[in-house]
Amino acid sequence: MDLELTEEQTWLSESLTTLLQREWTGAETAYAAGPAERDRLWAALVDFGLFSEELGAIELCLAARAFGAHLAASPFLGSAALGFATGFPDNARVSVAWLEPGGGWSSSGTLTSVRPVDGRKLAVELAAEVDRFAVLGSVDGAPALALVRADDRRVTIEPQPTLDASLPQHAVSFSGADAESVMDGDVVARLAAIGALLAAAESVGAAGRMLDDARAYAAERRQFGRTIGSNQALRHLLADMYVRHSSAWSTVLYAAAAFDDELPDAGHTPAVAKAYVARAAREVAHGALQVFGGIAFTEEHQAHRFLRRIIVREQQFGDAIHHERELGRALAAAIATPVG
Amino acid sequence: MRLRASSADQTLQDEVRAFLAEVLPTYADVPRALDDKMDTLRAWQAACYDAGYVGRAWPSEFGGGSRPAVEQIIVDQELAAAGAPEFANVVGLGVLGPSLLRFGTDVQRQRYIPPILSAKEIWCQGFSEPEAGSDLASLRARAVEHEDHFVLSGQKTWVSWGQYARWCGVLARTEQTGPRHRGISMLIVDMAAPGVEVRPMTQITGHAEFCELFLDDVIVPKDQLLGARGEGWKIAMYTLGHERGTAALPRQVKLRTWLDRLVREAGRRELDGRALLADPETQRALARSFIDIEVLRHHAYRTVGEYLSGGSVGPDSSGVKLLMGEAEQRLAATALDVLGPTLQHGDPAETAENEFWHETYLYSRAATVYGGTQQIQRNIIADRILALPQE
Numbered sequence: 001m002d003l004e005l006t007e008e009q010t011w012l013s014e015s016l017t018t019l020l021q022r023e024w025t026g027a028e029t030a031y032a033a034g035p036a037e038r039d040r041l042w043a044a045l046v047d048f049g050l051f052s053e054e055l056g057a058i059e060l061c062l063a064a065r066a067f068g069a070h071l072a073a074s075p076f077l078g079s080a081a082l083g084f085a086t087g088f089p090d091n092a093r094v095s096v097a098w099l100e101p102g103g104g105w106s107s108s109g110t111l112t113s114v115r116p117v118d119g120r121k122l123a124v125e126l127a128a129e130v131d132r133f134a135v136l137g138s139v140d141g142a143p144a145l146a147l148v149r150a151d152d153r154r155v156t157i158e159p160q161p162t163l164d165a166s167l168p169q170h171a172v173s174f175s176g177a178d179a180e181s182v183m184d185g186d187v188v189a190r191l192a193a194i195g196a197l198l199a200a201a202e203s204v205g206a207a208g209r210m211l212d213d214a215r216a217y218a219a220e221r222r223q224f225g226r227t228i229g230s231n232q233a234l235r236h237l238l239a240d241m242y243v244r245h246s247s248a249w250s251t252v253l254y255a256a257a258a259f260d261d262e263l264p265d266a267g268h269t270p271a272v273a274k275a276y277v278a279r280a281a282r283e284v285a286h287g288a289l290q291v292f293g294g295i296a297f298t299e300e301h302q303a304h305r306f307l308r309r310i311i312v313r314e315q316q317f318g319d320a321i322h323h324e325r326e327l328g329r330a331l332a333a334a335i336a337t338p339v340g
Numbered sequence: 341m342r343l344r345a346s347s348a349d350q351t352l353q354d355e356v357r358a359f360l361a362e363v364l365p366t367y368a369d370v371p372r373a374l375d376d377k378m379d380t381l382r383a384w385q386a387a388c389y390d391a392g393y394v395g396r397a398w399p400s401e402f403g404g405g406s407r408p409a410v411e412q413i414i415v416d417q418e419l420a421a422a423g424a425p426e427f428a429n430v431v432g433l434g435v436l437g438p439s440l441l442r443f444g445t446d447v448q449r450q451r452y453i454p455p456i457l458s459a460k461e462i463w464c465q466g467f468s469e470p471e472a473g474s475d476l477a478s479l480r481a482r483a484v485e486h487e488d489h490f491v492l493s494g495q496k497t498w499v500s501w502g503q504y505a506r507w508c509g510v511l512a513r514t515e516q517t518g519p520r521h522r523g524i525s526m527l528i529v530d531m532a533a534p535g536v537e538v539r540p541m542t543q544i545t546g547h548a549e550f551c552e553l554f555l556d557d558v559i560v561p562k563d564q565l566l567g568a569r570g571e572g573w574k575i576a577m578y579t580l581g582h583e584r585g586t587a588a589l590p591r592q593v594k595l596r597t598w599l600d601r602l603v604r605e606a607g608r609r610e611l612d613g614r615a616l617l618a619d620p621e622t623q624r625a626l627a628r629s630f631i632d633i634e635v636l637r638h639h640a641y642r643t644v645g646e647y648l649s650g651g652s653v654g655p656d657s658s659g660v661k662l663l664m665g666e667a668e669q670r671l672a673a674t675a676l677d678v679l680g681p682t683l684q685h686g687d688p689a690e691t692a693e694n695e696f697w698h699e700t701y702l703y704s705r706a707a708t709v710y711g712g713t714q715q716i717q718r719n720i721i722a723d724r725i726l727a728l729p730q731e
Contacts, residue, residue, distance in 0.1 A: 002645025003343070003638070215726050230729040235722035242721055243659040247639040254343070254638035261344050272634045275627075327630060328623025335607040335617065 003253050005058075013062040019044055020070040027209070027302050030071040030166045035129055042074045042093065051079060051089040057194060057256035060084060061201035065249070068205025068313070071305055073166045075126045077198050082134045085145075085191035086183065093130040096195060097121035097148075097172055098317075105318040107188050112137040114146040114182050116154075117174040123316070127157045127170035135174065136188065143188040146179035154178075164308040193270040196317035197255055200277035203313045204249050206306045207281040210288035211245050213303070214238065218291050234291060241287040248280040268327065275323035278314040285310050343641075349414055356418040359391050370425050374540075374548060378462075378504050381428035385459035393419070394427065395457040398441065403454035409648050413589050420593035431500055432456035432463035434587065436509040439526070439579045443567035452507065452528070466496035466510035466529065466553050467576060474716050476511070477521050477573065481555065483512040490514070490527060490565070492558040493535075498710075502538045502551030505531050510555070511572050524572035528564040529555070545702045584661045584711055585653030588640035591664055595633045595671055598700065602626065602675050605693065609682045622678050629674045632667035639663055655724040658717035665708040672697075672704035 005013070023044040025033045045051075050063060060080045067076060075093040082096070083089025099122045100111055112119025114137035121135065133155070135146045148155065154177040162169040215238055218229030228234055255269035285307045289296045296303040314320070345353065367384040371377050388394050396412040398404025405411075427433060437456045440449055455461035472479040481494025492512055499508065508529045515523030529536065535558040540548040567575050603626055606616040616622050643656045675697045676683070683694050708714045722728045 002648060003642040004645050215728070219728060227729045230731050232719075232731060235726075235728050235731075236715065236718040238726055238728065239718035239721035240662075242726060243662050246656070246659055247635050247663055250639040250642040251635045254641060257343050263343055269634070269638075272631050276631050276635050321624075324624045324627040324631070325620065326627075328620065328625075328627035331603050331626050331630060332607070332617045332623050335603050 003250065003257060005062075009058060009062060012059055013066065016048070016050075016063055016066045017069075019048055020066055020072055024070055024072045027071040027305060030073065030305060033073060033166060038074050038126070038129060041072060042076075045074060045076065046091045050076070051083055051091050053087070053089060055089075056260040057084065057197060058253065058260055060194070061197055061252055061256045064198040064201035065205035065208070065252075068202035068207075068306075068309060069209045071166060071206070071302075071309055073126070075130050077195070077202070078125065078130070078134065081191055081195045081198055084194045085187050092132055093126075094132050094134055095124050095127050095130040096191065097124045097127075097133045097135045097174075099123050105192075105316075105322050107136060107143040107185070107192055108138075110136050110138050110143065112174070114139060114144050114179050117146050117148050117177040117179050119174055121172045121174070123160065123162075123169045124157075124172045125167055125169055125316075127172050128159075128168070132180070133172065133174075134191065135179075137182075139182070143185045145183040145188050145191060147181050147183075148174060148177045148179060152177040162312070164305075164312045166305070166309070167312060192317060193259070193266075196270045196274040196323075197252060197259070199313040199316045200248075200274050200281075201252050201256075203277050203281035203310045204245065204252055206309045206313075207245050207248065207284040210285050210303060210306050211238075211241050214241070214288035214291040228291075237287050237290065241284045244280040245284050248277045248284075251276050268330065271318070271323040271327055274318055275320045275327065278320035278323075281310045282314065345414075349410070352411060352414055353418055356393065356415055357422075359393070360418065360422045360424065363387055363391070364422060364424055367425055368423070374503075378428060378501070381425055382459045382462075384425050385427040385429060388419075388427070389458050394433070395437075395453075398437070398453065398457065402441070402449050403457045413586070413644070413648075416590035417593045420590040421597060423597055428459045428501070428504075429456055429462050431465050431505075432461075434583045435465050435579050436463045436507075438582050439509065439566065439575050442578060443526075443571070443575050447563070448528075448566065455506075461506040462501055462504045464499045464502045464505035464508045464531075464551075464553075466499055466508045466555075468498045469495055470497055474713055476576070477524070479511055479513060479524065481510065481512040483514050483525060483527055483560065485514065485562075485569070488562050490560045490562065492527060492529065492555050492560050494555050496553040496555070497541075497550075499538070499551040499553045500549055502531070502553055503540050507531060508536075508553065509566065511576055514569050514572075521573045522570050524576075525569050526566040526572040526575045527560045528566055529558060529560055530564075533558050533560075535559075544705070545699050580712060581653045581655075581657050585644060585647055585657035588636060588660045588664050589644060592633055592637045592640060592667070595636070595667055598675075599626070599629055599633060599671055602629075602671070602678060602697075606678050609679065609690075611680065611682060616678060616680070616682070625674050625677055629667075629671045632663070632670050636660070636663045636667045655720050658712075658720040661711060661717050662714055665714060668707040669704045672701040676701055 024041050025037055075095055078096045079094040082094045101120060117135055130150050132150055133148045135148055137144050137146050154175045156173045158171045160169045160171050218234055221228045251273040255273040258266040258269045289303055292303055295301055367380055370380050385394060392405055393415045395404040396407045396415060397409040400406040440452055469479050483490040483492045508531055510527045510529045511524050512527055513523050514525040535556040537554040539552045541550055541552055542548045543550060606622055609616050640660055643660055647653050
């Protein structure tokens with residue numbers, strides 16, 4: 001009953017930070033990075049062995065957190081999520097194609113068919129730079145996941161506007177494309193859960209960076225003849241940001257550990273973590289902007305780039321309201337179920 | 341990382357559950373009248389102590405079980421899950437007992453610890469004063485050293501269970517010069533000594549579990565000084581941190597039982613011919629409270645884990661305390677929101693349940709005040725974790 005990282009996990013986390021510092025352009029210039037920089041990072045991640053069966057949810061969340069802290073961009077999230085969901089990670093670059101016009105993040109009600117794959121998907125991340133799509137569809141009304149090669153001629157990719165320019169998003173149309181394989185609802189559920197956790201972990205990383213930067217600024221910036229961080233209004237704001245960030249990481253770590261240990265509550269903890277982090281990361285980001293004041297309202301300052309990453313990850317795999325509704329329904333259903 | 345209960349943990353859980361199934365019904369209905377309530381809580385603690393569920397991790401030479409700290413947490417969580425009453429000696433077990441173990445002499449530990457565990461002697465704490473609340477270091481109670489004793493005078497407040505206590509851990513100023521934090525000592529005061537007067541005060545919940553304590557030239561023998569003279573502040577801070585760090589896990593279990601109770605109640609009560617629980621807004625409000633409690637549990641695992649593996653309870657316990665207050669207050673306010681007009685319908689069959697929620701709500705307002713206010717916790721985090729410049 002503890003949530004301490006093992007030595008190997010600590011090593012992995014530190015090594016990935018070193019790798020990102022070496023192989024990635026850094027937060028300051030993340031928006032200038034293009035496919036070449038992302039390819040270079042991807043190659044380094046493959047070389048590192050990030051897509052191996054040995055890595056559990058905890059390790060993948062540690063990686064996602066490091067990505068958020070460095071504003072790294074690569075098809076890591078989709079690739080790692082699919083590998084974890086199927087139990088067969090490989091080095092193929094994967095993007096998850098889930099959202100549909102007019103639809104939300106529930107796995108039911110999708111209009112996409114899978115044999116052959118026919119449908120239109122939105123907000124497909126880095127679609128122009130992946131090898132495969134993991135496409136949510138349905139078979140006889142039940143959720144299913146189809147793998148489609150990105151070079152299939154019946155796939156068309158159009159760029160979509162996005163809040164975070166470092167992570168291009170696309171609309172992808174499948175017009176009778178071949179499914180390399182089709183997996184059942186269990187894989188869909190695992191993909192949704194790990195996807196939510198990785199998105200949350202990345203937000204925690206980005207929020208942690210904003211907290212660190214805001215703290216350092218508050219300890220340095222002077223107004224009214226004193227350091228602004230000596231004012232109780234800002235000390236308390238920063239303390240709240242610290243607690244929010246720290247507890248956000250605790251819940252991600254717990255949910256990941258519950259996944260790896262196959263605990264009975266692993267069914268709902270990813271939703272708890274995603275819902276909490278969605279609100280917590282935004283709160284930390286808003287707090288940081290307030291500490292920075294006007295300077296962070298400039299394009300040049302990096303704060304808005306972390307904020308944008310946080311909002312994009314908040315919306316993927318279900319936002320706070322989506323998961324709160326799901327958890328609320330589950331609480332009600334648990335009571336409605338007759339006992340015995 | 342270790343989340344899954346070990347087979348030893350599970351055996352212990354099963355043992356506690358079997359014990360509770362057999363023994364708890366005798367004590368489950370705690371009387372409201374204060375004297376009767378105290379008798380029941382004492383008897384309940386004694387029964388649990390005899391079964392090995394009190395002071396399980398405290399040294400066996402002083403009556404404890406010398407078991408790993410995690411076992412007491414497992415036991416406390418089981419007790420909370422079963423809706424067991426609190427222990428009579430909540431201050432002795434949570435605050436002054438740990439201080440005695442850490443700072444007391446062997447003679448003091450032999451004398452005071454065993455009856456704390458068995459509830460034979462109730463303890464209270466005399467920390468806060470009318471003019472020293474959050475600013476505890478400004479306390480004025482004064483102890484003057486003589487040949488073989490101190491003479492203690494002053495006034496204390498928020499003295500839980502003071503009217504039943506045999507002993508009180510009192511913080512008093514022993515040095516009139518030098519830094520104010522260093523001039524404070526911790527004295528063990530005999531509540532039966534001449535010059536000690538206790539006056540219960542009624543709280544907003546209508547109960548009178550707190551007292552004011554008046555100390556008028558009370559003689560305190562020197563062997564009742566805890567730690568060294570001038571070490572009182574250090575002891576108090578250790579004690580309060582300890583309380584914050586370890587209380588969260590049983591507390592989140594308790595909050596979870598209240599949330600489950602609220603969900604059941606919302607499933608049972610109707611408004612305009614429809615179950616309250618059928619409303620998606622109600623479901624989401626309950627879910628937000630559920631998330632708070634879950635995150636408190638996860639965060640407490642992470643921070644307590646460091647303590648269980650030999651670390652101390654550090655300033656992160658302040659973060660746990662902030663989350664604990666937030667979770668409790670949101671749950672209680674959610675109960676008012678969710679039950680809404682049904683609380684006003686005045687159905688006699690609902691009176692006890694309505695009273696429970698009103699009392700839970702009123703009590704929850706203390707959750708961000710006791711044990712150091714939210715503002716004090718934020719100061720601790722700003723100073724000790726974020727290392728921000730002082731005001």
